[in-house]
Amino acid sequence: MAKSKFSAQEKLEVIQAYEKGNFSIKEVIEQYQISLSTFKDWRNKYNHLGLEGLQPSKSWTTYLKETKLQAVHDYLSGKYSLAEIIIRYGISSQSVLGTWIKQYNGQKDVKTTGKRVNRPMTKGRTTKLEERIFIARDCMENNKDYQGIAERYNVSYQQVHQWTKKYEEGGEDALRDRRGRVKPEAELTSEEKTALQMKKLEKDNERLRAENALLKKLEGNRKEARINQVRAEDTYLAIEEIHQSEHLSISLLCDVADIARSAYYKWKNRTPTENEQLNQTILVEMNELHQKVEGIYGYRRMTMNMRRVFQMPLNEKRIYRLMVIAGLQSMIRRKKKQYGKSNPQHIAENVLNREFTADQPNEKWVTDVTEFKYGSAHKAYLSAILDLHDGSIVSYVLSTTNNNPLVFETLNQATQAFPDAAPLLHSDRGFQYTSHGFKRLLQKAEIEPSMSRVGKFIDNGPMESFWGTLKCEKYYLHKYKTFDELQQAIDDYIHFYNHERLQKRLNDLTPMEYRSKAA
Structure with missing residues (x-):
């Protein structure tokens, strides 16, 4: 093992330099060029074992597997710190204990530390079958003295070990050299080359299948709570x-x-750990209680009941995690999310002033955002722009978040579809429409803004009317489990609304027919 550059007396001087108050910890570790963990390790050993604890180890320390596992379990239990455990079990340093913990957490086998063996550095040499058999037999007759046999026959320690092992398992035949000569490519016949290429293709295809299958399984996976x-x-x-x-x-x-x-x-x-087995038992009890109380218990009340059942302290976070795993959810009324008020950055006058008619296409547009629900408790938001000339939907965007990009993308689609249009655009005073970014987009497209008065949703009546029509004629008639199902339904309805739905106020024409006639 590496020799320490500090003697026990020098370590004591470092500790006393700090304890006398002459130096701070930072000054001590900088002056003596040691790490903070090393300084703390010395102080710990000195406080518990005195000067003897600072003596450098003179031999290779052996730790039993049971000692290692007990030390790791004590640390993971949270009852003891690293410093307390190395004193408790006489471990040479915190880094040694840290290595055991990494091995345990990494599912590596924690083994007893063996004594170092000085193996000869003799290189292996080429041998014949008869010689290998003779050496293997001699090794077995001499109680498997691998080191002595290697020195006697001038072969490597590894060779002796392997030959003896093979001889024990398969006899003399196992010591035969079965390495065959591979033909160079120039010596292969055309049939052999074809067979080799086919074999390589099959191997490549099999690997490609494995890569694709693993990618599909793992793509987009989130870390979930597990037992x-x-x-x-x-x-x-x-x-x-x-x-x-x-x-x-x-x-x-x-x-x-x-x-x-x-x-x-x-x-x-x-084999599942004790904690995992306990978690499994808790899950069974929680499921039974959840059914008994008809799902009215949340994780706090569930924790109180589990503590009483198992007569032991159980953390609320642990019960919450197990409820997530089991899919147990409280059925009581949820608190509504509180939203802070925001001050509008840019406000426009009500230029539209409820004049909901337009003589030409792209003269007046109205826009708004509405909310939909899908699945168990998911929300989606639809932003759309409607032309007051024919009532057609100029552009629309559906998203899972109600933010500025949702509204910006809706406007960008409309201006790209009609690059020469410079309409009046009316909206409410939502945070997206009063933002700096939305104002810049309007100025760039030379669009005049107009906004409803506070609390006067009727100022944007045509857009509100369209939301009601969409929800009554499509949304309320079906249940939507996924976002994709909702997206498809809205796509289908808006296409139907623009191209197939006849309107009396448009002279029994569809919005797009009326629009093309005006053009």
């Missing part, structure tokens, strides 16, 4: 599903996912 805390579990699950459905090898899938095959099998064969 266990295994990292990369989404990848392990994807590998397992693809192996079963696509019949691709585990080795190939692990290689594509950049995961060790041993790590996958360790995950597959792992």
Whole structure:
């Protein structure tokens, strides 16, 4: 092990320099060129073990597997700090304990630290079958003294170890050199070349299938709350599903996912921890209680009940996470979200003044945003511009967020569809329409703004009337589970409204027919 450049007495002088009040911690570690963690480690050992704790180790320290696991479990329980644990178990430094914790969390096997063996650096050499058999037998007869046998026959330690192992498992035949000579490409026949190319293509196609399948499984996946805390579990699950459905090898899938095959099998064969088993039991109790009270308990009241059932302290965050996993949700009334008031940046007069007729297309436009719901509790927002000449929808955008880009994109679509138009555009006083960005877009397109008076939604009557027509004739007639279903329904209705829906005020024509006639 590396020799410390500080003796026990020098370490004591560093500690006393701080404790006497002559220097701050920062000044001490800078003057003696040590890290903060090293200084804290020395102080800890001195406070608990005295000067003996500062003595450098003179030999390679051996730690049993049980000691390592107990130290890691004590740290993960949260009851002890790193400093307390290294004193408790006589660990040489915090970095050693940190390495054990990383191995444990990374699902690597924590093994007993063995004593170092000084193995000879003899290079391996070429041997014949008879010689390998003789060396393997001699090694077994001498209680597997690999080091002594390697020195005696001038071969490497690794060679002796491998030959002995193979001889034990497969006898003399296992020690044969089965490495074959690969034909150079110039010596291959045309049939062999074709077969080789086909084999390479099949291998490439199989890898491509594996890459595409993994990408589809993992693309867009969000980290979800789980009972266990295994990292990369989404990848392990994807590998397992693809192996079963696509019949691709585990080795190939692990290689594509950049995961060790041993790590996958360790995950597959792992035993749930005590915490995970407790979580599973809690989930069963919570499901039963949720059914009993007809879903009226939220996570706080659920936590109180679980504490009483299990007679142990349970954190609210833990119960909340388990409720998310189980899909348990309180059915009581939710608090409405409070929105802060915003001051409008740019306000325009009510230039339109409820004059809802226009002699020519693109003379007067009105615009607004309305809300839709889909799925269990999701919201979508539709922004549209309507031409008062024929009532046609000039442009529209559906989004999951009600923000400035939603309104800006609606206006950009309208100006791109009619680049020469310079209409009057009327809206309410929503935050998007009073923003600096919207004013700049209007000025760039030479569009005159007009805004409704405060609380006078009738000033934008035609747009409000269209929202009511859309919802009565389409939205309220169906249930929409996804955003895509809602988008398709709105696309279909607006096309129907513009091109197929006859209107009496337009002389029994559709808006687009009336528009083309005026043009």
